[in-house]
Every structure is written in structure tokens, then in C-alpha cells.
Amino acid sequence: MKNLFFLVVACLVLQFSYTQEGVSFKENKQLYLSGNSILIGNNILGEHAKNPLMDLKIPNDIVKMKYIDVDDDPATFSSSEATIIDTPKNSKIKYAALYWCGLYPFEKGVLRKSGNKMVHKGQGDREEDINSIVFKTPNDIYKPINGEIIYDSHNSAAFITNKPYVCYADVTTKLQSISNINGTYAVGNIKATEGEISGGGSAGWLLYIVYEDLAQSPKYFTTYNGLVEVGKDEIQIEFKDFKSKDEGIIQTTLAIGAMEGDRKIKTDQVSIYDKKTGDFIALSNMLREEKNFFNSSITMENEYFNDRNPNSINTLGFDLLKMEIPNQNNDLFDHATTQANLKFQGKADRFYLFFVAFETEINKAFLKEKTEMVKDTTVAIAISEHQELVDESTPDSKENSSKKERKIVEKKTPDVQKTYKKIVPKEPVVLSEEDKIKKEVRLQSMTVPGLAAGYYLVTNVFSVQSNAARWSQALKERNYTPETFITPRDKWNYVYIANDTSLKSVYEKWKANKDLAFFKEIWIMKINL
Numbered sequence: 001m002k003n004l005f006f007l008v009v010a011c012l013v014l015q016f017s018y019t020q021e022g023v024s025f026k027e028n029k030q031l032y033l034s035g036n037s038i039l040i041g042n043n044i045l046g047e048h049a050k051n052p053l054m055d056l057k058i059p060n061d062i063v064k065m066k067y068i069d070v071d072d073d074p075a076t077f078s079s080s081e082a083t084i085i086d087t088p089k090n091s092k093i094k095y096a097a098l099y100w101c102g103l104y105p106f107e108k109g110v111l112r113k114s115g116n117k118m119v120h121k122g123q124g125d126r127e128e129d130i131n132s133i134v135f136k137t138p139n140d141i142y143k144p145i146n147g148e149i150i151y152d153s154h155n156s157a158a159f160i161t162n163k164p165y166v167c168y169a170d171v172t173t174k175l176q177s178i179s180n181i182n183g184t185y186a187v188g189n190i191k192a193t194e195g196e197i198s199g200g201g202s203a204g205w206l207l208y209i210v211y212e213d214l215a216q217s218p219k220y221f222t223t224y225n226g227l228v229e230v231g232k233d234e235i236q237i238e239f240k241d242f243k244s245k246d247e248g249i250i251q252t253t254l255a256i257g258a259m260e261g262d263r264k265i266k267t268d269q270v271s272i273y274d275k276k277t278g279d280f281i282a283l284s285n286m287l288r289e290e291k292n293f294f295n296s297s298i299t300m301e302n303e304y305f306n307d308r309n310p311n312s313i314n315t316l317g318f319d320l321l322k323m324e325i326p327n328q329n330n331d332l333f334d335h336a337t338t339q340a341n342l343k344f345q346g347k348a349d350r351f352y353l354f355f356v357a358f359e360t361e362i363n364k365a366f367l368k369e370k371t372e373m374v375k376d377t378t379v380a381i382a383i384s385e386h387q388e389l390v391d392e393s394t395p396d397s398k399e400n401s402s403k404k405e406r407k408i409v410e411k412k413t414p415d416v417q418k419t420y421k422k423i424v425p426k427e428p429v430v431l432s433e434e435d436k437i438k439k440e441v442r443l444q445s446m447t448v449p450g451l452a453a454g455y456y457l458v459t460n461v462f463s464v465q466s467n468a469a470r471w472s473q474a475l476k477e478r479n480y481t482p483e484t485f486i487t488p489r490d491k492w493n494y495v496y497i498a499n500d501t502s503l504k505s506v507y508e509k510w511k512a513n514k515d516l517a518f519f520k521e522i523w524i525m526k527i528n529l
Contacts, residue, residue: 021158023151025226025237025356031095032220032370035213037359038087039255041206041298042080042308043318044068044190052310060296060316061200065193070309075142076134076188082308083184091211096175097223098145099355100133101166101259102192102203109195120198126154130191131167137174138183145169151227161198164259166227166354175209202259202317208357217245218367223357230268230353234345239358243366244337250361251324252333257355258294258319267347268294272325272340274332278490280343285323294319294351319351333360437507445526451485453528455506457498459519468493478518
């Protein structure tokens with residue numbers, strides 16, 4: 001499965017660079033534990049302030065949006081609720097993330113006739129504090145939340161017509177203080193444009209929770225966030241740094257949050273890479289079609305998520321889902337899997353992707369390894385902090401120190417040293433040059449008969465030779481000297497711009513090129529070594 005990474009960029013078509021509006025997806029949390037996750041959420045714009053919308057035929061671009069406000073609290077102008085049920089009694093919260101988002105170009109939008117056509121007009125300036133909301137946990141009152149703005153297009157030239165934003169808050173501590181997380185959660189005062197805007201309004205929130213439960217299988221959890229417009233230009237996300245469990249069927253789950261997926265426009269897709277076929281396979285279930293995956297709904301597996309208020313089937317452009325990736329006979333994820341790749345794409349439809357979580361069952365030994373690494377890091381940090389305190393309390397001059405001060409230092413130091421010896425090797429581990437570089441760059445290995453052994457800096461891979469030729473020509477126009485090798489088994493065309501028997505030499509060239517916008521991906525291949 002180590003070869004999976006370079007298959008990701010084999011998009012089987014020529015890929016030139018483009019300017020992606022928004023902010024690119026990045027990983028913001030990784031967890032390894034025995035347990036599971038919970039996803040809840042709701043939209044906050046609707047046709048009615050309280051009543052659920054059950055008509056699936058109504059698109060969000062014809063609705064005069066109103067704030068949903070279900071709580072009868074005069075302190076909130078928008079509010080919606082969602083409920084957690086049946087969490088295991090012995091579970092422990094390890095991570096909880098709250099996201100909220102909206103399309104917010106101005107306060108209200110109206111449709112007016114201008115000449116022979118209808119145009120959207122804005123009324124009222126939008127408020128700046130989009131990251132300030134209120135959050136209510138079960139059996140409690142609203143508490144203010146000031147989140148991090150992941151992206152806000154308001155003061156940029158991007159997304160002129162609808163100005164999307166997304167915010168995030170780590171609410172782990174808040175949920176850890178609750179004796180029982182089962183119950184109803186509410187989020188209020190999320191801001192978005194009411195009325196009508198081009199493409200239709202959309203807004204909502206989600207709460208993603210990871211909990212430990214030793215009765216469940218070991219898992220790897222990772223979350224990515226950002227805000228990108230997905231249309232004709234595909235978006236790919238790579239999940240790595242895990243090892244699948246070594247027996248049985250491997251269960252893998254996705255959680256996704258997006259805005260403005262229109263039910264009536266059918267072209268948007270989510271696909272996962274299949275190493276056996278060398279291609280991406282479109283995902284679907286009973287409620288999400290292969291070519292209309294984002295369809296203005298909130299779903300858990302093959303059912304609408306109804307434990308919320310309002311429990312609209314049609315959430316008017318706000319999509320939230322959690323679903324298991326089909327893996328019959330371990331066709332997609334086998335016991336050697338260490339990496340997975342998703343692709344998001346639309347054609348006629350567009351949508352704004354802001355949250356993706358990936359979780360899969362992992363090897364018990366790998367979980368133990370990761371857990372011990374975390375423990376060692378935690379203890380080492382504690383030792384470092386303790387030693388700093390001791391050093392600060394130690395007088396610069398023994399003559400000027402009191403006996404009492406020296407006693408305090410001498411009493412604390414042996415305990416710290418005793419702990420330190422248990423977790424730190426007596427002799428430092430000396431890493432090879434390759435191991436050092438591996439910490440920074442992905443290093444893939446393969447055998448190609450007839451090709452000189454060494455390290456190759458690969459910029460792209462194609463199944464169609466003409467596409468490889470076109471990409472090589474584009475590189476030449478930028479003063480590179482590209483070369484191509486073809487794997488005999490699958491006939492893929494790898495285009496590289498440097499090779500050497502010295503890893504360090506190729507690594508330096510990787511560093512010089514890795515951040516250039518022209519290269520969507522660039523990596524080092526270890527061949528015939």
C-alpha cells in the first residue's frame with residue numbers, strides 16, 4: 001500500500017496549476033485510540049423559523065431564507081438543535097470540535113427587476129464578528145464561544161456573489177466537564193444572509209466528537225478543515241500514518257460537512273482510490289447518489305438524521321453526513337493498507353467543502369506504538385517544564401542562597417531524574433541520512449527493470465502517454481529538463497526532473513520545488529535500491 005501515494009496524483013489527465021479560491025484543506029487533528037466518533041449538527045437558514053422542510057423538490061436558490069430560531073430565547077436571533085443518544089457509559093471524551101459556516105455577503109438579499117432581467121441586490125452591511133456565537137450543552141444554558149476563523153471571503157476579491165466563511169472551536173474541555181454527553185445541543189447566533197442571494201443561501205453547524213471506549217476496536221481518527229469551492233477542478237485529500245488491522249473486515253468511516261450542494265443539479269461526486277483497479281471509485285448509499293452526492297441533507301449512513309430541531313429532510317444547501325465506506329472482502333482497505341485518498345469533484349454543480357474526518361480500524365501493535373509515543377512526549381514535556389522551574393529557583397550563587405532553598409531543589413531533583421531514566425534511552429539513537437529525510441518528505445520505493453538505480457524526483461504520473469508528453473513540454477517551457485520512465489506492469493508514465501544515487505542531492509531539489517504553485521504534487525521515488 002506504500003505505493004498508493006503516487007497513484008493519487010495519477011489523475012489520468014493533464015493537470016496544470018490553477019488558483020484555488022478559499023483556503024486549502026489541512027490536517028488539524030490526529031488520534032489513535034479504541035473508541036468511536038459522533039457527528040451531529042443542523043442548518044440555521046430555512047423556509048420557516050421553526051417548521052421542518054420536508055419537500056425535497058424545493059431548491060435553496062428560490063427560497064427567501066429566514067433564520068431558523070427554535071429556542072424561544074430573546075437573546076438569540078438564530079438557533080437550531082441536535083441530540084446525542086446512546087453513547088456508551090464508560091466512554092471518555094478525547095476530542096470535540098464545533099464548526100459553523102454560512103454564506104454572508106450582506107444582511108439581507110432581495111431579487112429586483114433591472115431592465116429586462118432580475119438581479120440580486122444586497123441590503124445592510126454584514127457584521128464582522130462571525131466567529132462569535134453561543135453554544136448550549138445538555139441541561140445547561142447558552143455560553144459564548146469565540147472561535148477561530150478558518151476562512152472568511154468578506155474582505156477578499158474571491159466569491160463575489162455569496163461570501164462564504166467557516167469557523168472552528170475546540171470544545172473538548174467543555175464536553176469533558178459533562179457527566180453524560182447524551183442530550184440536546186444547541187447553537188445560536190450563527191450569521192448568514194437572509195432573503196435571496198445568487199445560488200441560494202446556506203448555513204449551519206456541526207459537532208464532531210471522538211471518544212475512547214476500550215470495548216471497541218482500535219482506530220485511527222484524523223480531521224481536515226479548510227474552505228474550497230469544488231467544481232470542475234477536483235480536490236484531493238490524503239490520509240496517512242496508519243496501519244490497518246491484521247485480521248477481519250476493516251471498517252472505515254467518513255464524516256463530511258459542505259455548503260451549497262444543490263439537490264436538483266446532478267454532477268457532484270466523492271470518490272476513493274482503489275489500488276486494485278488503479279482508479280477512483282465513486283461513493284454512494286441509499287440517500288446519496290454517485291453523481292448527486294451533495295444533495296442538501298443531513299444523513300447518518302442510509303438514514304436521515306432526525307434527532308434534531310427542526311428535523312428538515314431538505315436542509316437547503318447544507319450537507320452533513322457520516323457513512324461507512326463499503327469494503328466487502330477488504331477490496332478497498334486490506335491488512336496492508338497504510339494510506340487512503342479521497343477525490344471531490346463537481347461539473348454542473350459546485351459546493352463548498354469545509355470539513356472532512358476519516359476513521360479506520362488499525363493494528364493493535366500500531367496503536368500501542370502510537371500510545372507509547374504520546375506518553376513519552378507528555379512525560380518529557382513535564383520533565384522539561386519541571387526542570388525549568390528547578391533551574392529558576394536555584395540561586396546563581398551558593399553563597400547567597402539559603403539552606404532552605406537548596407533543600408527544596410535537592411529534594412525535587414532525584415524524583416525527576418528517576419522518572420527521566422525510565423523513558424529516555426541511555427544512548428541517543430543515531431538516525432541515518434535517509435531516516436532524517438523521511439521525517440520531512442514521503443519516500444516511495446519501487447522496482448523498474450532496466451532503469452538506473454537511484455532516487456528520482458517525480459512531478460506527475462499518467463496512464464496516457466500523450467498527457468505525459470504534454471506535461472513534459474510544459475516543464476521544458478519552465479526551463480526544466482524532464483525525463484520519463486514507464487513501469488512495465490501497468491504502463492504508467494512517470495515524469496521526473498532529477499535523479500541521483502545521492503538522496504541528499506535529490507532532496508535538496510525537492511525542497512527547492514515543493515512549494516511552487518506549478519506542482520500540485522512532487523515526491524521522491526527510491527528505485528531499484
